[in-house]
Amino acid sequence: MPRVMICDDEPSIRKTLAEILEDENYQVETADSGESLVSQLRRSESRIDAILLDVWLPGMDGVETLAKLRELGYHMPVIVISGHASLDFAVKATKLGAFDFLEKPLNLDRVMVTLANAIKHFKLERRQAVLEAQLPTVEMVGESPAMRTLKEDIALAAPSDGRVLILGESGSGKELAARMIHASSHRAREPFIEMNCAAIPEELIESELFGHMKGSFTNANENKPGKFEQADGGTLFLDEIADMSLNTQAKVLRALQEQRFQRVGGTNIVQVDVRVISATNKDLEEEIEAGRFREDLYYRLSVIPLRVPPLRERPEDILALAHYFIEGFARAYGRRPIGFTSAAERALCAYRWPGNVRELRNIAERLVIMSRKETLDAVDLPRQLIGKSNDEIWFGKYDSLREARDDFERKYIEYSLHQNGWNITKTAEALKLERSNLHKKMKQLEIQAPS
Ligand SMILES: Nc1ncnc2c1ncn2[C@@H]1O[C@H](COP(=O)(O)OP(=O)(O)OP(=O)(O)O)[C@@H](O)[C@H]1O
Ligand SMILES: [Mg+2]
Incomplete structure (x- = not known):
């Protein structure tokens, strides 16, 4: 069912339009100002397929609202409704890519036809964008030294x-x-x-x-x-x-x-x-x-x-590639580009990327389709990524240097004890420690021989 947002400050218009559209099997949401439209869109978990937007609004007017939407990366068709034809507004709105204009009083048949066209048009555009995003690009993203050398070599060889x-x-x-x-x-x-x-x-x-x-x-x-x-x-x-x-x-x-x-x-x-x-x-x-x-x-x-070079040899390129793919897929799927917290960025960069750029591209596509948040944290990333981000695994769990050091010492001593068949003298030798010191450490770290 197509979803439409009506943004008008007049309650009667919102109500009438909503009722008619719902009768025609649209799912309708309404907003009484540009500000509320924007915040509803940002909260919305599903895609809005078209917006009916009044020009005269308290606060941000229709043109400002439209500009804001485009700036935020929303590409759905917007049909602008104006009280009386204002050329100035029309020109500005057209520049911002308004799909069409309707004048008040609204002719309901025209509303329906225009809306159906807008949604059909948007669908085709998106399908086209999906096809294009799936084509292999000839744009080579990445400014790491390794990629720069490769690009230079390509330019020389070509x-x-x-x-x-x-x-x-x-x-x-x-x-x-x-x-x-x-x-x-x-x-x-x-x-x-x-x-x-x-x-x-x-x-x-x-x-x-x-x-x-x-x-x-x-x-x-x-x-x-x-x-x-x-x-x-x-x-x-x-x-x-x-x-x-x-x-x-x-x-x-x-x-x-x-x-x-x-x-x-x-x-x-x-x-x-x-x-x-x-x-x-x-x-x-x-x-x-x-x-x-x-x-x-x-x-x-x-x-x-x-x-x-494999991606892990040029970690400087990871975030640039991630954003590049995310923008491409966001355009293709009519979604807003997502961002990352610095913890998520660290996880992306620490991962080894065994599947290289293709793996990164697939993950970007999946995140664009599946994410409900604007900004993703490390935990929102696919399991394999946080699973294998070694830094996160190793260091994320400690609360202090002391805790980390104790943990390391415990594991290392246990390993060495195991290697030496739990023979204290041999282990102390291997660790280049006094026997008594090893005893003390074991007691302090609560290391016990397996029974
Ligand atoms: N530097 C880059 N910038 C932008 N897109 C890239 C970059 N490197 C790879 N890609 C994209 O990643 C995907 C995988 O790349 P490609 O198919 O060229 O890899 P490949 O080395 O031929 O892989 P395979 O060995 O599996 O055939 C493609 O969609 C490609 O367009
Ligand atoms: Mg190939």
Whole structure:
């Protein structure tokens, strides 16, 4: 059920409009001033789909209220109601993105039509924003030294046609780096074609890469160009290259050497102009050592090797990325961006991010969808995050240095006792303590041998 907020200082108008809208299956909330509208929105736990806003209000007027809403990051459509057409107000409100104007006395049919349009429009806009937010961006966020170096290397490598091999952990941004290289190259207007070598069954990979002719194998019902041909003039991004079989590697190597190949089942030689960028999260040198990856192909592919550092090596980027993703998803879902307390920020920065930027992006999406608060504290973060924020776990529970020191000493002595089979003499030796001192400490810290 769409939710509408009516903001008007005249009780009779609020009442009439609310009744009519409720009859039409809207859920209605009302406010008698701009200030109260804003505070109700901030308290509201569900999304408001549209606002009917009177221009003449005590306190903040309609235009000021609209400006305030936009400033706070609310993007729902606002239909402005004015007592009599005032051009000045209309211009200002339009600039602030008012959806439409209605004049008093209100024509109820027009109210209904305008409202329905506004909500439909907003829905489409949001769907569009969701789609856009899900597209891989070519904006690379992060100003840490490691990211700056990477961006500089990308800028240097992009204009050449040199083959780039991108190394980095899963989710660290390898594909994004590949797209950046393409976008900053002279091939930017030509296709960027991606092929995930791990996702394609061995027996199909050749036909995927080089295409095939009708009838060349079962299910080959059409002549089909492969990725190399699709990428002609542009860039071919070979992802997860370590997952290609040795057989396929040999064929890719030949295609790279000659820049020509045949479609599966074809006789003609196809010649293409393709820049190849490849990526893997595996250690290729190890793969070569183990005989799983061809060394000659490795040298062909990695004319320019680039490494995307894992997120934990650039903690300076974590908050910037978090805010970047949160803003994107807030726009997409019609929610307000959320903020973090400093404890939450510390937890975000202390976490190791095994899933790297992708994990951070997923968490940002989830927080935007699920959070009811404007500012999140550490406890509002996903369990894995506070669970694994070591600083929080280690230090959060102590109330004084003394308590922390005692706890540490107790654990350390217990560990050493355990290592030495609870033999006091040996333990004292290991700890470089006098035997009597160890006794004293054990008593003081209430350490007892297990019975
Ligand atoms: N520096 C960054 N700024 C903005 N977005 C980023 C950044 N790094 C990564 N992303 C985003 O994070 C997500 C994961 O990145 P990407 O797909 O490039 O990682 P990957 O290294 O290719 O991962 P995988 O090994 O799992 O394929 C994508 O949505 C990407 O747009
Ligand atoms: Mg990838």
